[in-house]
Amino acid sequence: MEIPQCWQDVALLERAGVTRVILYGPPGMGKTFAAMGSGPAERLICTEDSTTADVTGMWQPAADGGWRWCDGPAIRAWRRGVRLVVDEVDRASGDVLSLLLAMTDSDESARWIHPHTGEVVRPAHGFSVVMTSNMEHPDELPAALRDRFPIAVAVDAPAPAAVNSLRGDLAQVAMGAGRSPSSRRISLRTLRAFDELSRHCGDVESARIIFADRANDFLDALAIGSTETRAS
Ligand SMILES: Nc1ncnc2c1ncn2[C@@H]1O[C@H](COP(=O)(O)OP(=O)(O)OP(=O)(O)O)[C@@H](O)[C@H]1O
Ligand SMILES: [Mg+2]
Known part of the structure; x- marks a missing residue:
């Protein structure tokens, strides 16, 4: 079977170590499966109801009756230096899209300040982002977010x-x-x-x-x- 061009491209980008990629196209072609890849990854599934707490983290009740801070998937991916998969990015609310501008910015300029400890967190070496979407064209994303992802592959054939x-x-x-x-x-x-x-x-x-x-x-x-x- 001949490998469809889009899947040849996905493999090439993986080999080249490209760190910002959008995979977009019709449902059920294997975008999320490919985005998760075989290595360690953190996944953020965007819905209309997602909030910034789902991205960077939130306070959660602890067993001792107090509260404990839990990092969200974007901060976990930064700390671990692994891939962040932003699934269904076109569904994200305005707040989440704005926060994603900061979370996916070039590693040199990206930083996040912990709201409680004031700790400054930066993406560790190895951090990368793959976003998936069912949109018809990646230019449907806000221009500033699209600009952080110069490479977008139209996945129009099943894996x-x-x-x-x-x-x-x-x-x-x-x-x-x-x-x-x-x-x-x-x-x-x-x-x-x-x-x-x-x-x-x-x-x-x-x-x-x-x-x-x-x-x-x-x-x-x-x-x-x-x-x-x-x-x-
Ligand atoms: N390379 C693969 N090997 C085995 N199964 C796969 C592979 N790629 C995808 N699948 C399976 O095909 C189904 C669809 O894949 P996936 O969820 O990645 O599609 P998708 O393009 O992200 O779809 P959607 O746009 O609806 O989110 C899943 O059940 C997945 O496990
Ligand atoms: Mg998917």
């Missing part, structure tokens, strides 16, 4: 390692067999669900349950996928 674990004809569909150029990729989660369900009730029933009014389109794509599997 090869995940595709390889699918049934042959499903792998072909994952790679775009039988797909009109305008139609969206089917997510790895959906393909895996189909793979599993079809073992119990066959392709037609599974397609009806999972794809509803798009079942016939999917079965057509699967037929093309199975022709291509035989051909290869």
Whole structure:
């Protein structure tokens, strides 16, 4: 199977040790999995309800009845010198986006002052950030945040390692067999669900349950996928 360009790029950036990257594109392609990588990482999942406390830390009740400060994932990643994964960054609230400007700034200028101890924290050597998003284009991010991430990869194909674990004809569909150029990729989660369900009730029933009014389109794509599997 030919490795899609976007995944070749992700591998190249990893090898090159690039420390600020955005992975964006449709759901279920493997962005978060790739962002987490194989080494140590801290993860911040952004939602509309996330607050700055979810990024840098908060006071939490301690067993002795008092309060204890707990660093958030961004500060933990700074201290440890590991990767920070900012997942679903486009969902972050204005406050969190503003704070991310400080947390993702170049390592030389980034610093954070502990609100209780006054300790000055800076990113340790090895700190990096990968942000993921379903946005159509990274320029949808606030300009100053986008500027901290000059490199953005449009992940428009499912991760090869995940595709390889699918049934042959499903792998072909994952790679775009039988797909009109305008139609969206089917997510790895959906393909895996189909793979599993079809073992119990066959392709037609599974397609009806999972794809509803798009079942016939999917079965057509699967037929093309199975022709291509035989051909290869
Ligand atoms: N390289 C891989 N090897 C095995 N499984 C993978 C791989 N990449 C992704 N997956 C699996 O595919 C599914 C989708 O991956 P992931 O959550 O990374 O997608 P995503 O692009 O971040 O989606 P979303 O935009 O919805 O957050 C997950 O169940 C994940 O475990
Ligand atoms: Mg994700």
